[in-house]
Amino acid sequence: MIAIAVDDEALMLGALVAAIEASPDITDVARFSDCEEALEFIKGNNADIAFLDINMRGMGGLALAEKIIAYRPNCKIVFCTGYEEYAIPAFKLHASGYLMKPISAEDVQGEIDNIKGVRKKEKLLNATCFGNFEVYVKGEKLPFKRLKTKELLAFLIDRRGAGMTAKQICAVLFPDDTDDTKNAAYLRQLFMDLKNTLKSVGAEAIVCHQTPCYRVDTGLIKCDYISYLESGKPEFHGEYMMQYGWAEETCAMLSFKK
Numbered sequence: 001m002i003a004i005a006v007d008d009e010a011l012m013l014g015a016l017v018a019a020i021e022a023s024p025d026i027t028d029v030a031r032f033s034d035c036e037e038a039l040e041f042i043k044g045n046n047a048d049i050a051f052l053d054i055n056m057r058g059m060g061g062l063a064l065a066e067k068i069i070a071y072r073p074n075c076k077i078v079f080c081t082g083y084e085e086y087a088i089p090a091f092k093l094h095a096s097g098y099l100m101k102p103i104s105a106e107d108v109q110g111e112i113d114n115i116k117g118v119r120k121k122e123k124l125l126n127a128t129c130f131g132n133f134e135v136y137v138k139g140e141k142l143p144f145k146r147l148k149t150k151e152l153l154a155f156l157i158d159r160r161g162a163g164m165t166a167k168q169i170c171a172v173l174f175p176d177d178t179d180d181t182k183n184a185a186y187l188r189q190l191f192m193d194l195k196n197t198l199k200s201v202g203a204e205a206i207v208c209h210q211t212p213c214y215r216v217d218t219g220l221i222k223c224d225y226i227s228y229l230e231s232g233k234p235e236f237h238g239e240y241m242m243q244y245g246w247a248e249e250t251c252a253m254l255s256f257k258k
Contacts, residue, residue, distance in 0.1 A: 001112070002046060004030045006038045006064065007053040007080065012101065016051055016080060022105035022230075024161055024217070025112050035064045042068050047075050049096075049115065051108070054081040065095065078111050104230045109219060122220070124203035127157055129225035130234070133241040137201045148173060148186075149193045154241055156207065156216040158250055160226060163213030172246045228254070 003020050007013040010033065017031050030047070032038035035058045042050075050068055054061035065077045078097035097111035126136040133154045135142040144150040155172055156164065170183040173190075177183055191209060198204045206220045218226055228236050236254050241247035 001025050001048040002028050002030075003049045003051060004032065004038060004041065004047045005051045006032045006035060006056070006061070008033050008035075008056045008058075009053070012053065016053075016103055019103050019105040019108045019230075020051060022160070023109050023112055024215075025109075025116070035059045035061075039064060039067050039071075042071050042075075047072060049076045049078060049112070051078045051080055051099075054079050055083060076115050078108075106230055123222040124201075124206060124220045125198075125222065127153075127221050127223045127225075129154075129157065129223060129241050130228075130236060131239045132243050133247075137203065142197065142201065144197060146190065146193055149190050149197060151244060152187075152190050152194055153207070153216070154244060155246070156214060157218070157221065157223060157225070158241065158247065159215075160229070161215055161218040163210075163215045165212045166214070169214060175246075225250075225254075229257075 003026050005013060005016045005020055007016055013031055013033055017029055020026055020029050030038075030041055030045070032041065035056055038050075041047075047068075050065070052061040052065055056064075059067075061079060061081070065079070068075055068077065076096040078099060079095050080099045080101060080103055082101040096115050099107050099111065124137075125142070128134045128136070133150070135150070135153065151173060152169070155169065166184045166187050167180070170177075170180065170187055173187070174183050191207070191214060194207055195204055198206055203220070205217065207214070207216050224234050225240070227233060236257075238251070238255055240251035240254055
């Protein structure tokens, strides 16, 4: 899906774009701080969904939405605002959604899923990343036959749903081994082991391999790390996936975010 984001406050626009980009359904986001510029873009480009602040300088979000619908009738409108009193005029425009600021990636994905007619995803796993990395199913630790299988899942969760190639994964999981062919074959074994491990608890949908990328569906995972990035909760105390050396970079990023 192609999205546009419009907000005349730079910080709010940046946060909104980050939340939209976190969705695996979004392929591109065009950002605008000016309604007229957004409208000019719409005149010459298609967009599937528009996230619009309502209270903006110039024509404002409601008027902009009317014009977007006139040019792109199939474009879904999601209003983003800090003011509840705009809800009625927003829905008179047949808006697809109405989000109250501050807006999280989970809020955005909820609206996208609603537009797609998808029910809210059930969390199949609970992954704890603060401290040591562990995975739980219904309160019980998920057993892994191989430590590298567990590390593969940890790395894919660390990447928050981004597609990773075999070469990228092998460079992290096997940093001292330069035999690309052997490593790629071993990675395929690890992925099948991971898939089977998750299948044993009904959670195989969490991981997928669409050549050339491996990824996880973060919408199916309850995770302290992802929740912290989206909402600042739970608190981060400086320890992240401590059993993996490659996790130090993310740990530094989280410490800086504090």
